Amino acid sequence: MIRVSDISYSYMPGREVLHGVTTSFPENKVTTIIGPNGCGKSTLLKICADILTPSSGSVTLDDVDIRTFKPKELARKIAILSQKELALDETVYELVSYGRYPHQRYGAGLSPLDKERIESAMETTHVAEFRNRMLSQLSGGQRQRVYIAMAIAQDTGIILLDEPTTYMDISVRFEIMELVRSLQQSGKTIVMVLHDIDLALDYSDHILVMKDGNLVLEGTSEDIIASRKIDEVFNVRMSILDHDERQIYHFDKR
Amino acid sequence: MLKKELHLNRRLVIIILAGLVILAALLGVCLGAVNVSPLDFIDALIHGETGRMAYRIVMHVRLPRVLGGLLAGGALAVSGCILQSLLQNPLASPNVIGVNGGAGICVLICASFFPAAVSMYPMAAFLGALLTAILVYLISMGSRSSKVTLILTGIAISSITGAGMNFILTVNPDAYVGASDFLIGGLSGLTMKSLRFVWIYILVGLIGAFMLRRELNLIRLGQDTAKSLGLNVPVIRFLLLVFAALLAGAAISFAGMIGFVGLIIPHAMRFIIGHDNIYLVPASALAGSAFVVLCDLVSRTAFSPYELPVGILLAFIGGPFFIYLVVRYRKANRD
Numbered sequence: 001m002i003r004v005s006d007i008s009y010s011y012m013p014g015r016e017v018l019h020g021v022t023t024s025f026p027e028n029k030v031t032t033i034i035g036p037n038g039c040g041k042s043t044l045l046k047i048c049a050d051i052l053t054p055s056s057g058s059v060t061l062d063d064v065d066i067r068t069f070k071p072k073e074l075a076r077k078i079a080i081l082s083q084k085e086l087a088l089d090e091t092v093y094e095l096v097s098y099g100r101y102p103h104q105r106y107g108a109g110l111s112p113l114d115k116e117r118i119e120s121a122m123e124t125t126h127v128a129e130f131r132n133r134m135l136s137q138l139s140g141g142q143r144q145r146v147y148i149a150m151a152i153a154q155d156t157g158i159i160l161l162d163e164p165t166t167y168m169d170i171s172v173r174f175e176i177m178e179l180v181r182s183l184q185q186s187g188k189t190i191v192m193v194l195h196d197i198d199l200a201l202d203y204s205d206h207i208l209v210m211k212d213g214n215l216v217l218e219g220t221s222e223d224i225i226a227s228r229k230i231d232e233v234f235n236v237r238m239s240i241l242d243h244d245e246r247q248i249y250h251f252d253k254r
Numbered sequence: 255m256l257k258k259e260l261h262l263n264r265r266l267v268i269i270i271l272a273g274l275v276i277l278a279a280l281l282g283v284c285l286g287a288v289n290v291s292p293l294d295f296i297d298a299l300i301h302g303e304t305g306r307m308a309y310r311i312v313m314h315v316r317l318p319r320v321l322g323g324l325l326a327g328g329a330l331a332v333s334g335c336i337l338q339s340l341l342q343n344p345l346a347s348p349n350v351i352g353v354n355g356g357a358g359i360c361v362l363i364c365a366s367f368f369p370a371a372v373s374m375y376p377m378a379a380f381l382g383a384l385l386t387a388i389l390v391y392l393i394s395m396g397s398r399s400s401k402v403t404l405i406l407t408g409i410a411i412s413s414i415t416g417a418g419m420n421f422i423l424t425v426n427p428d429a430y431v432g433a434s435d436f437l438i439g440g441l442s443g444l445t446m447k448s449l450r451f452v453w454i455y456i457l458v459g460l461i462g463a464f465m466l467r468r469e470l471n472l473i474r475l476g477q478d479t480a481k482s483l484g485l486n487v488p489v490i491r492f493l494l495l496v497f498a499a500l501l502a503g504a505a506i507s508f509a510g511m512i513g514f515v516g517l518i519i520p521h522a523m524r525f526i527i528g529h530d531n532i533y534l535v536p537a538s539a540l541a542g543s544a545f546v547v548l549c550d551l552v553s554r555t556a557f558s559p560y561e562l563p564v565g566i567l568l569a570f571i572g573g574p575f576f577i578y579l580v581v582r583y584r585k586a587n588r589d
Contacts, residue, residue, distance in 0.1 A: 051478050075484030082482070086475045087342075089529040098472060102484035107465065154483070 007057035035210035075102035099153030141172030161192035271540035331542025334516020348502035349513035352411030356386025379503035439512030439565025455504035514572020
């Protein structure tokens with residue numbers, strides 16, 4: 001389990017973006033971090049993957065400080081998919097195969113196990129049919145599935161996803177969320193940053209709500225809805241409508 | 255972004271390129287103002303007739319020149335390949351970002367202060383290239399500058415180092431024998447002695463680049479992704495800069511300010527075999543070697559009895575190619 005203890009972070013002196021955040025991400029669950037722009041969600045995610053080093057506090061994985069792991073060792077435990085679009089000149093197969101790097105010995109090529117994992121990741125994300133296409137030839141949704149396939153090929157217990165649905169069509173958003181759910185059901189721990197509050201409430205087992213670098217609330221979707229904190233944090237008025245035995249979330253400006 | 259890249263069978267392409275290198279070397283050795291039959295040369299070599307014309311032309315004029323072309327071409331192409339991935343900038347190449355200029359000015363400084371230390375030229379060139387590469391890299395990272403800013407910085411560095419080289423040659427015209435060839439880039443006058451040490455630098459650089467081909471692929475994805483895949487980014491980045499500088503510096507130290515090989519060749523190879531550095535690095539090394547030897551052959555035979563330094567021909571080819579790339583990527587970014 002990942003535990004975050006009293007994490008603070010500044011991109012430049014005197015401008016702290018995270019103020020002593022403490023939390024943990026339950027194993028084999030989907031945890032989603034939500035909050036307004038600039039509240040420190042992505043920063044927290046990057047710190048959990050040791051991409052950024054906190055100015056104070058620590059992140060532990062199964063009670064071991066993640067900074068004590070060697071780079072490849074950590075990459076075999078935690079995969080992170082960043083918000084930034086990756087190189088578009090690669091073919092789908094090439095990009096997914098990079099996910100096997102932490103498992104490869106220095107100078108060695110792809111082993112039969114590596115190839116099996118790459119095929120399996122492409123099958124899971126339904127991108128196998130595009131294997132020889134360049135990413136520039138795919139739609140935004142297809143690309144996002146390829147990036148997720150790379151993270152799956154990394155074969156880690158924990159996958160961190162930074163805004164996997166941003167700029168996606170509504171149908172693609174659902175597709176990505178279903179994929180996330182299936183990954184969790186296959187035994188992965190998922191932590192993601194989302195902008196869509198409704199998707200977060202529908203697809204998460206555990207939600208963290210952040211504002212101005214602080215963790216203001218965490219709990220299940222029901223806990224978050226009951227607290228009415230969404231209204232205050234996002235400066236909106238959330239109403240819940242019942243439709244076909246489902247809840248539909250509606251947001252108005254306050 | 256080009257969408258109609260060929261992606262031919264990559265191993266086959268590398269084998270064909272290896273054949274092309276052998277063919278280019280043979281043509282380079284045999285053709286010129288006086289054509290030499292390979293059989294005539296081999297016969298002279300077997301019988302130890304060192305006075306025979308064929309032997310003298312090949313051993314003292316053509317062979318050093320061809321070997322120099324092979325070394326410089328391979329080194330500059332691989333250096334360009336590394337820099338383009340490292341800086342995530344398709345327009346980067348040792349001459350465009352000023353690395354060649356840094357190497358060149360250090361060679362001339364070394365030649366001015368230590369005229370007898372010819373064997374030190376590659377080391378001086380390497381240090382100049384490395385310092386410039388680190389400077390350009392810090393500018394590209396530190397200020398999160400755009401791809402165009404990086405190129406403009408490189409052009410500014412090239413201008414400064416160019417002015418510096420001209421200054422040195424103005425105040426000390428005898429600093430470097432064949433200075434005009436050096437400033438343009440040329441292989442005439444090369445001897446086996448002038449290649450005596452430099453091949454070691456190039457071999458180390460090529461082996462280093464070859465060993466880090468997989469890491470070069472990850473670096474292309476950006477620092478965060480490379481780190482999340484388990485790459486020790488600062489160490490690998492520094493090593494790649496060292497190898498790129500070693501290759502460009504060593505080539506400049508004996509071939510002068512040869513430009514554009516590091517731009518043209520990696521792009522041409524990407525078009526044919528794709529972007530995977532596992533294949534791109536060896537393909538660029540081979541294609542760069544063959545390209546420079548063939549260009550040198552053209553530049554010394556096409557305008558006979560005059561001989562052009564190969565750097566002029568490369569600039570005539572490379573300049574328009576650079577403009578084409580600028581237009582192509584500007585259009586791609588707009589789209």
